Amino acid sequence: MKKGLLLAFFFSLTLGFHPEMNAWGFHAHKTINRYAVFTLPSELFGFYKKNIDYITEHAVDPDKRRYAILEEGPRHFIDIDHYGSYPFPELPRVWEKAVSKFSEDTLIENGIVPWNTYKVYRQLVWAFSQKNVGRILKLSADLGHYIGDAHVPLHATKNYNGQFTNQEGIHGLLESRLPELFAVDYDFFVGKAEYIERPQEAIWNAVLGSAKLVDTVFSSEKMTGKNVSPQAKYAFETKGRTVVKQYSKAYSADFHARLGSMVEDRMRSSIVLLGSLWYSAWVEGGQPNLDQLAGIPEKEDAIADSAFREGKIKGRIEAD
Ligand SMILES: [Zn+2]
Incomplete structure (x- = not known):
């Protein structure tokens, strides 16, 4: 194949991006x-261990929902620098207060990860109090998904x-490519x-911790660019049966x-x-005996699942 044709071939593969390919980012x-x-104490460990495959697989459901529901996107991020500078004292941590100060539209436009994560926590407390196994799981x-996002x-x-x-x-380099390449050595x-x-x-502290690292992330990547030649920045790699253009291993390692x-x-x-x-929600929910609970995990949202497979994301793309 001529060089030009070969390049066109690669580009068509890269541009024909399907969200399933994004699944490496799901790894983290x-x-x-x-x-x-x-991490769990014995009162919870048996129940969660029994359902560990469900808990693992469904860590990515909220990202799949972004393909079905427009409202899902803002739950994964917050453009917190919209509200001033660290530690953002002007921004109320309580949802109702934040709404009355900035309006709900403004909050949603700039992302609501800390408020939504706390809301999911409260729902989990409720699920424990109801001994509702499907909802608990x-x-x-x-909750794991949103906690993960809050830390990026x-x-x-x-x-x-x-x-x-x-x-x-x-975005993808930090949260997908680096864990994909290096998490194998993490503890x-x-x-x-x-x-x-x-x-x-605690949820807000996670978000504030992320905000504090933003400058370091950008300055580190700028330095990386100085150190690696432009030609060595990207590489074509085979992923299953597909070839994709992505940051090279050398660039990523630097x-x-x-x-x-x-990242670790x-x-x-x-x-x-x-x-x-999880543990605190269980305590607040009245410490039900989980070993005596019966029930099965809730099924994955079928609409979100098929929308995900069709691959048309709603809202901001780099907000997974
Ligand atoms: Zn997400």
């Missing part, structure tokens, strides 16, 4: 949900894909879940090294916070 979410099970898996620095800035700093593509045994007295504050342990630390923090929130 599944890892967080899975390892959170191992569904909401536990969902690029889910906490309006420059979420480097579009304002000429760093387009950095995900993070210790024990602990009861959290102020879950709302960026990863400049970030130090950031954020994933570890997600795992321990998730386990702690």
Whole structure:
């Protein structure tokens, strides 16, 4: 094949992007949900261990819902820099207060991950109090997804894909490519879940922690660009039966090294916070005996699942 034709072939593959291909980015979410099970005390461990495959697989349901429901997108991020600068004292942490100060439309436009995550937590407390196994598992898996998103620095800035700093593509590089390449060496045994007295504050702290890292992420990638020749920045790699253009291993490794342990630390923090929130929701929900509960996990949302397969995302694309 002539070089030009070959390039055209590669481009058609890259442009023919299907969300299933995005599933590598799902790897980090599944890892967080899975390892959170191992933080749990014995009263919860048996129940979650029995359902660990469900909890793992359904870590990505909220991203699938983004293909079916327009309202889902803003639940995954917050452009917190819209509201001033760290630690954003002007932004009320309580939803109703934030609505009356900025209006619901403004909040939704700029993303609602901290408020929505807390809402899911409250729903989980309710599910425990009702001893509703289907809801407990569904909401536990969902909570893991949003906790994971809350820990990603690029889910906490309006420059979420480097579009304002000429760093387009950095979103997927940070949250998909780096874990895909390097998480194999991370240590995900993070210790024990602990009861959290102020879950709302804990969720906000996760988001604030992300916001604090945003500058480091961008400056590290700028330095990486200086160090690697433009030709070595991207590479074509085979994924199953498809060839895709993506950041090269050398470029990714350089960026990863400049970030130090950031990606590993954020994933570890997600795992321990998730386990702690499951545990705290169970305590708040009246500590039901989970070994005596009967029921099956809720089925995946069929509409979201088929919309995901069709592959037309609603709303902002880099907000997974
Ligand atoms: Zn997401």
